[in-house]
Amino acid sequence: MNYLVTGGAGYIGSHTVKALIERGDDVTILDNFSTGHRWATQGQRIIEVDLRDLHLLRSALSGETFDGVFHFAAKSLVAESNQRPLFYYQNNVAGTANLLEVAIENNWMHFVFSSSAAVYGTPETALIAEDHSTLPINVYGKTKLAMEGMMQDVCAAQEFSAISLRYFNAAGAALDCSLGESHEPETHLIPNALKAASGSGQPLTIFGYDYPTPDGTCIRDYIHVEDLANAHLKAMDYVRNHQGFEVFNLGNGQGFSVKDVFSACERAAGKSIPHVLGDRRKGDPTSLVSDATKARKILAWEPLHTKLEGIVESAWAWETK
Numbered sequence: 375m376n377y378l379v380t381g382g383a384g385y386i387g388s389h390t391v392k393a394l395i396e397r398g399d400d401v402t403i404l405d406n407f408s409t410g411h412r413w414a415t416q417g418q419r420i421i422e423v424d425l426r427d428l429h430l431l432r433s434a435l436s437g438e439t440f441d442g443v444f445h446f447a448a449k450s451l452v453a454e455s456n457q458r459p460l461f462y463y464q465n466n467v468a469g470t471a472n473l474l475e476v477a478i479e480n481n482w483m484h485f486v487f488s489s490s491a492a493v494y495g496t497p498e499t500a501l502i503a504e505d506h507s508t509l510p511i512n513v514y515g516k517t518k519l520a521m522e523g524m525m526q527d528v529c530a531a532q533e534f535s536a537i538s539l540r541y542f543n544a545a546g547a548a549l550d551c552s553l554g555e556s557h558e559p560e561t562h563l564i565p566n567a568l569k570a571a572s573g574s575g576q577p578l579t580i581f582g583y584d585y586p587t588p589d590g591t592c593i594r595d596y597i598h599v600e601d602l603a604n605a606h607l608k609a610m611d612y613v614r615n616h617q618g619f620e621v622f623n624l625g626n627g628q629g630f631s632v633k634d635v636f637s638a639c640e641r642a643a644g645k646s647i648p649h650v651l652g653d654r655r656k657g658d659p660t661s662l663v664s665d666a667t668k669a670r671k672i673l674a675w676e677p678l679h680t681k682l683e684g685i686v687e688s689a690w691a692w693e694t695k
């Protein structure tokens with residue numbers, strides 16, 4: 375099969391490209407390299423274009439044939455999204471409308487889309503399933519929900535099929551150490567803790583230590599990036615055989631506190647990590663843990679790297695490489 379991967383130079387996109395190549399598919403990466411990296415593209419064919427420019431997008435993709443599209447490209451910094459809402463609506467929502475338009479013109483009718491647990495907002499239940507209410511509390515989450523709505527409407531209007539994958543916290547690195555997480559600025563806990571450990575980053579700030587949890591810190595669900603990549607392959611196989619729109623959570627189904635993660639990072643690094651205790655961040659829910667039963671049942675997906683230790687060790691191997 376021959377796939378287009380938008381955002382294939384980014385963290386999760388590049389790991390998915392790797393998984394596609396390993397199973398023998400052909401891949402073309404579409405990216406504007408705003409946060410992606412050339413080193414992460416592993417010699418794949420690249421179309422360098424910005425999704426916001428419909429004219430350039432159309433001409434860059436004219437005459438191409440793809441069996442499906444993986445759509446990772448988006449901006450995803452929560453604080454930035456609240457400060458620059460129009461930039462986020464332009465990049466994520468308008469960019470997706472352009473991509474859908476060009477895809478339909480070219481008859482690429484199967485989409486797998488990167489959504490986020492941010493669409494749920496403040497959780498009402500300990501485990502969050504797909505039927506949980508969607509009331510995002512930041513602009514980033516609102517753009518993801520708008521992108522989902524757009525795809526759902528397109529699926530209802532014509533013979534188009536799309537799957538939206540709502541990821542919880544992507545973490546870790548390729549086990550062969552060829553790829554890993556590299557964002558600037560980095561806002562994710564594990565890379566920031568490991569950068570503090572290796573001396574290449576600032577001391578880690580733990581945001582909030584008075585939450586109503588056993589150790590006072592927030593609880594999150596971490597899913598290894600290779601497990602996420604595999605879920606995308608299964609989702610594409612599914613969407614190519616099922617018309618319509620479906621949503622799946624992708625998570626570990628287990629919650630780990632910030633302190634659990636911090637201790638796992640200290641064990642992986644074999645040293646104590648410089649850190650400071652900071653105030654709670656606005657809009658950080660106490661706990662966000664997935665119920666990913668639907669993906670397990672319908673996509674026959676099973677995460678393999680569910681232990682926090684293994685996730686953190688792969689990230690440390692990448693950080694020290």
Ligand SMILES: NC(=O)c1ccc[n+]([C@@H]2O[C@H](COP(=O)([O-])OP(=O)(O)OC[C@H]3O[C@@H](n4cnc5c(N)ncnc54)[C@H](O)[C@@H]3O)[C@@H](O)[C@H]2O)c1
Nearest residue numbers: 381383384385386406407408409410425447448450488544
């Ligand atoms: N990392 C996570 O934990 C997480 C969690 C939930 C959802 N997501 C979603 O998954 C996707 C991938 O996340 P990531 O962490 O790999 O992000 P990333 O920033 O590493 O990758 C995004 C890629 O998209 C490209 N891009 C962005 N805007 C573009 C545009 N207008 N035109 C062309 N290319 C563009 C960037 O250059 C980059 O290569 C995003 O949609 C993100 O919202 C990520």
